[in-house]
């Protein structure tokens with residue numbers, strides 16, 4: 001029973017658009033500002049760093065909490081993979097936003113920290129280094145995505161490599177406009193308001 005119930009509950013939790021809701025507290029519709037993304041980067045860009053970090057924490061927790069609980073329900077790799085994918089898909093294809101949503105970096109970080117803490121932590125470090133080295137959150141996010149399946153393989157968590165690879169492909173798909181802007185040298189820095 002929990003094989004069906006828990007991924008559905010995790011998907012619904014992942015669908016709660018915390019960035020959008022937090023920005024609304026400041027009277028900002030995040031979908032029409034900055035990059036238009038509902039994630040923490042765009043909240044920081046348009047509403048300031050404190051609210052951006054708050055959105056980051058909520059988006060991270062909505063991945064971490066359901067996956068952490070799932071690890072106590074079963075250690076079957078398929079159940080854990082489905083329970084990891086569910087909040088990420090909820091964030092990207094939110095049932096509360098007409099199946100639209102964000103780019104899922106924070107929720108992916110949270111979900112994989114709950115699933116495989118140390119390998120994911122290494123990927124987070126790579127992400128942070130990438131952000132500060134390039135000046136772009138998207139560059140850090142892309143490096144994080146590239147590192148994730150490799151980290152699962154190298155750390156011996158082979159059974160988690162498939163879900164990590166699926167999430168990486170999803171992250172790259174959701175960042176396709178960022179990739180094009182990075183290639184043109186026109187990516188939005190997180191600080192600046194863009195139109």
Ligand code: G3P
Nearest residue numbers: 035037041042105138141
């Ligand atoms: O987590 C999303 C980040 O990688 C890019 O966000 O708003 O610059 O498209 P944004």
